[in-house]
Amino acid sequence: MFNKIQHINDVLPFISEKKEIRVQQQADGLTVVCYEAYDEQTFDTAAALECRGIVFDRTGALVSRPLHKFFNLGEFPAYSLEKLMARDDIACIFEKIDGSMVATAWVDDKLLWRSMKSFSSPVVSYTETFLAKSENQRLQQFAQLAASQGMTAVFELQHPDLPIVIPPDKVDLRLLHVRDNLSGEYLMLNPQHPVHDWIAEYAIPLAPRFDAWTLRMALDALPEMADSEGFVIQFQNGDMLKVKCPWYLRRHGASSVLRERDVAILALEQKLDDVKAALAQAGVDLTEVLATEARLHQQLRLLEQEVAALAAQGAGLDRKGFALKFRPHPLFSLAMAHFTGQKPQLTPWYGANRLKQDFGMRVVAEFPETASPDN
Known part of the structure; x- marks a missing residue:
């Protein structure tokens, strides 16, 4: 499913003709590669799927590999409900938190926080302020441990000043996944990986996960959901699919x-x-x-x-x-x-x-x- 990536040159040849994917220079020589728009042909290679905020340092070395690009149920023919129901390789189901992605980067032996496209966005500032509190030091320590070991820890931040659709009443930071930078593996899918011990040791809050649920149970739960976005379905190969609940979709205000x-x-x-x-x-x-x-x-x-x-x-x-x-x-x-x-x-x-x-x-x-x- 995922390509080995060490250097920006492992990605650039696959996106050179894709004008909708931008290679953006940041401060300190960092480079963020992220799509601006997409269609059914944009993410036609494993390398292109990684262009959702992947980051390289001034030498071109990979320093942050957040979640790959994945799609909504029904967005393209390959992601139809019929095809989803025919699959028997679902690995996990977890709640799709209505918030802002924030992830780690390991640059010059130092932990940095970044949002999808920036190291200086309001999302980053709010995250750093939250983590500076003594009661949240364990999250910072966990993040530093993972980043220093060649991984990217990906969190979802909810903040009253950063509402998406559902206004949160407090600041919350929850771990979504941890990826191996080199292979792209989603390490929390491997029950033997030590990342699970680190999560337990540092008492890291996770996005709600429904390990005992079947796909049918998740789909049946959607019509009754409120104050929530929906679910992410993840497959054994690491790919994912978003399924939004009717309540959330109506809140986007689409008219007739x-x-x-x-x-x-x-x-x-x-x-x-x-x-x-x-x-x-x-x-x-x-x-x-x-x-x-x-x-x-x-x-x-x-x-x-x-x-x-x-x-x-x-x-x-x-x-x-x-x-x-x-x-x-x-x-x-x-x-x-x-x-x-x-x-x-x-x-x-x-x-x-x-x-x-x-x-x-x-x-x-x-x-x-x-x-x-x-x-």
């Missing part, structure tokens, strides 16, 4: 119809996945939704090319000269960022300036409000 502008806005805000899950689990054809999403990302790529081309016209100029020449241009602020080596904020600019003219009010899907994902 979904217009192409709605799709574009949700995709721009990275909120479309759960709406697609609701539609897919209800048996709605996603063809037009996926086509609209793909068109949005094509527009963003074209904008990126426009900005790069404008910045290139300033070759040989200094900052002041560039500003004097191009300030009247509507893309000036983005081009100036590119010209000075910063990352242009393409997404908010596009949302504020072009999205409404590019995407109209044509209905692309009808949302069956009373449908249940386990039907």
